[in-house]
Amino acid sequence: MALETFRKDETLSMRRKLIGQSCRLFYADDPVKIVRAQGQYLYDENDVRYLDCISNVHHVGHCHPSVTQAAAAxxxxxxxxxxxxxDNIVSYATRLSATLPDKLCVFYFVNSGSEANDLALRLAQQYTQHEDVIVLDHAYHGHLKSLIDISPYKFRKLAGQREWVHVAPLPDVYRGLYREDHPNPGxxxxxxxKDVIDDVHSKGRKISALFCESLPSVGGQIILPQGYLTKAAEYVRSAGGVLVVDEVQTGFGRVGSHFWAFQMQEAFCPDIVTMGKPMGxxxxxxxxxxxxxxxxxxxxNGVEYFNTFGGNPVSCAIGLAVLNVIEEEDLRGNATRVGAHLKDLLTKLGAKHQIVGDVRGVGLFLGLELVTDRELRTPATDVASMVVRRLKKERICVSTDGPFENVIKFKPPMCFNIQDAExxxxxxxxxxxxxSGICEEIRLPPYKNCII
Incomplete structure (x- = not known):
């Protein structure tokens, strides 16, 4: 029996009635109703095609035939x-282990990045017998209560900071404490x-872990300065803690040059790695x-850990198919080539438009930061929002991130190509x-530096 279908207005009305309103839609004022997808393209109910620049979950492309066939079989x-x-779970773990440093060799399969980070927190606290956690400012590690507690992006809007959670500055060399002109920002x-650790110790507390995204995403598509993780790990381990790297957004070759983004940091290996979104x-x-x-x-600790669905045969068959596609279609190579071209084009855009403050990223993980004044680096939040809405009219899906929501982010499926970038x-x-451009439309004093 075919599934029932509804007109777009009916679907929207039913969603507003039946689905929690905190579960927000993209383009909430005029949502796109997507009914099918293929590769890097989405299709609405009228078969209008949209270019998807944000679905890093659909890592090897929407509805990839090799993946769907593996799942069905x-x-x-x-x-x-x-x-x-x-067999599937051990076959998959074996394949994953080949991409990782030798010491990272024990796997726990779960269902989501949030579950993974929650388990990582438990592992760190059990191993160290300490409770306190250091996180980076603006970090987001998931939607479970334990992870809201270690996600400044969320807890600052809710109950606030727990006494066992400590926030270190985001290593943002564009608008952070130490910028691109610093001789050694890492x-x-x-x-x-180290300063946070010293402060924690002065209060008679002990560190269990530093949680860090390999490339902070919600923080604004940040590329960590070289040497940061290596030195931070040294400080954390000296204090009896471990370093947890969150690869939920960035793993599986998205950076192109490496399979895992943490491998971009020289002479560094984390103690725990979490992965999620692109895996399946x-x-x-x-x-x-x-x-x-x-x-x-x-x-x-004597307490059994099990996860009913984590690592089930279908999930692992899909995971194996994803790894095969990454290799067979040279998607890491594609991320390197297309990402470099897109970054170069965005950089040239910055030479033309003063509202472009910074272009950063690697592979198919890029950010375009918009500012109203390059010298002051004033966030152009409204402009970024307008660009997103205008691109939707052009049938291109993007979104924003960063503390000021002024960074247009690009994390498309890995099959994204040169023509898409252009x-x-x-x-x-x-x-x-x-x-008819945005700079002309706004006509406010802070936007005086726009070239139109």
């Missing part, structure tokens, strides 16, 4: 509780972590990987240019 054969013995920002190409699949020593301490930049240029 395994679903027809078996899908059961992960506590039954099955070490300078790592020293701020839209299927709920996530993971925590750690060392034998940390895993052993978790086992020694189309996006062409449309942004058009939106910012001429008498």
């Amino acid at each position: 395994q679903m027809q054969l078996l899908n059961t509780n992960g506590r039954f013995l099955h 070490e300078a920002y790592a020293d701020t972590v 190409n839209g299927h709920p699949l996530a993971c925590v990987v750690t060392t034998e020593e940390i895993a052993g301490a978790f086992t020694a 189309l996006v930049v062409e449309k942004i240029d058009s939106i910012l240019t001429g008498k």
Whole structure:
């Protein structure tokens, strides 16, 4: 029996009635109703095509045939509780281990990045027998209560900061404490972590972990300065803690040059890595990987850990198919080539439009920061929002991030191509240019530096 379908207005009305209103839609004033997708493209109910620049979940492309076929074949054969013995989970763990440093060799499969980060928190606290956690400012690690508590992006809007949570500055060399002109921003920002540790110790408390995204995303598509994680890990481990790297947004070759974004930091290996969004190409699949020593301490607590659906045969079959596609289609190479071209085009856009304050990123993880004044680096939040809405009219889907929501982010499916990159930049240029452009439209004093 075919599923029932509704007109767009009916679907929207039903959603508003039946679905919690805190579950917000993209383009809430005029949502796009997507009924199918393929590769990097989305199609609405009228078969109008949209270019998807933000679905980092659909890592190898929407509805990739190899992934959907693997899912269907395994679903027809078996899908059961992960506590039954099955080949897929060990085959998948073996494949993942080949991408990681040797000491990261014990895997726990779960269903979401939030579950992964919650488990990582438990692992760190059990291993160290300490409670306190250091996180970076503006960080977001998931929607579970434990993770809201360690996500400044969320807890500052809710109950506030817990006494066992400590916030270190975001290592943002564009608008942070130490900027691009600093001789060694990586070490300078790592020293701020040491300052936090010293403050924690002065209060008679102990650190269990530093949680850090390899490339802070909600913080504004930040590229960590070289040496930061290596030195921060040294300070945290000296204090008896561990370093947890969150790769939920950035893993599986998105940066192009490496399979994991933390590998961009020289001479660095984390103690725990969490991964999620891209693993299942839209299927709920996530993971925590750690060392034998940390895993052993978790086992020694005497409490069994199990996850009913984590690592089930269908999930692992999908995960294996995703790894195959990344390799067979050279998606890391594509991320390197297309990402470099997109970054170059965005940089040239900045030479033309003063409202472009910064272009940063690597591979297919890029950010375009808009400012009303380059010298003061005043966030152009309203302009960024307008660009997003205008691009929607051009059938291009993007969104914003950063503490001021003025960073247009690009995290498209990894099959994003050169023509897609050129189309996006062409449309942004058009939106910012001429008498019908945004700069002309706003006509407010702070926007005096716009070139129109």
